[in-house]
Amino acid sequence: MIEATLCFPLRDGADTGDERAGSRDGGTSPTEVLLIEKRRGLGEGWYNGPGGKLEDGETPRECAIRETREEVGLEIQPADLEKAGELTFLLDGEGHTFCHVYRTATFEGEPRPSPEARPEWVPIDDVPYDRMWDDDRLWLPGVLEGRTVAGEFRFEGGEPLDEAAFVDHDLEWDVEVVRER
Numbered sequence: 001m002i003e004a005t006l007c008f009p010l011r012d013g014a015d016t017g018d019e020r021a022g023s024r025d026g027g028t029s030p031t032e033v034l035l036i037e038k039r040r041g042l043g044e045g046w047y048n049g050p051g052g053k054l055e056d057g058e059t060p061r062e063c064a065i066r067e068t069r070e071e072v073g074l075e076i077q078p079a080d081l082e083k084a085g086e087l088t089f090l091l092d093g094e095g096h097t098f099c100h101v102y103r104t105a106t107f108e109g110e111p112r113p114s115p116e117a118r119p120e121w122v123p124i125d126d127v128p129y130d131r132m133w134d135d136d137r138l139w140l141p142g143v144l145e146g147r148t149v150a151g152e153f154r155f156e157g158g159e160p161l162d163e164a165a166f167v168d169h170d171l172e173w174d175v176e177v178v179r180e181r
């Protein structure tokens with residue numbers, strides 16, 4: 001099964017001049033999330049969080065930090081990444097991708113586009129779910145509210161996954177997310 005990550009940087013949209021904008025600990029609720037419009041590969045043309053597949057020897061946390069740096073140019077310290085979920089995607093009854101989901105309100109830098117991704121801050125209450133994977137509308141709202149989630153999502157129709165049909169799912173909220181190395 002492919003092991004991959006997603007990372008959702010958050011900020012207070014009223015605080016856009018600050019490179020380290022937004023903080024749950026500081027009492028400010030984030031109002032915007034950084035999404036990417038994927039420019040190539042799986043999910044091309046759809047919005048998602050920065051992320052991608054783990055490389056050899058890499059931990060999920062290291063992968064989320066590397067992919068966010070490569071795709072949108074933000075620097076995140078490992079301790080500032082909050083694990084928010086673990087998602088299993090099944091295709092035709094077989095495990096296809098296990099995805100570690102993170103969020104962070106603390107980062108350095110300004111998002112910049114890359115060959116893989118065009119970044120865009122979007123209001124948390126106006127996420128473009130009609131231009132995202134079908135499963136996202138089920139779990140991303142809770143993750144953006146600060147909850148944790150474990151989910152299994154079943155697709156059918158063969159490869160590639162982004163052309164298969166989303167069939168059904170199971171979700172558990174406010175779980176301890178443990179698969180860290």
Ligand SMILES: COc1nc(N)nc2c1ncn2[C@H]1C[C@H](O)[C@@H](COP(=O)(O)OP(=O)(O)OP(=O)(O)O)O1
Pocket residue numbers: 004005006040041042043048050051052053054067089097099133135136161
């Ligand atoms: C099936 O539902 C999915 N929903 C969401 N929101 N995200 C998904 C789903 N399935 C896969 N993903 C994510 C997991 C990864 O973050 C990306 C796919 O990453 P990609 O295949 O592009 O991996 P990279 O390592 O960046 O690509 P290269 O091999 O081109 O370097 O989608």
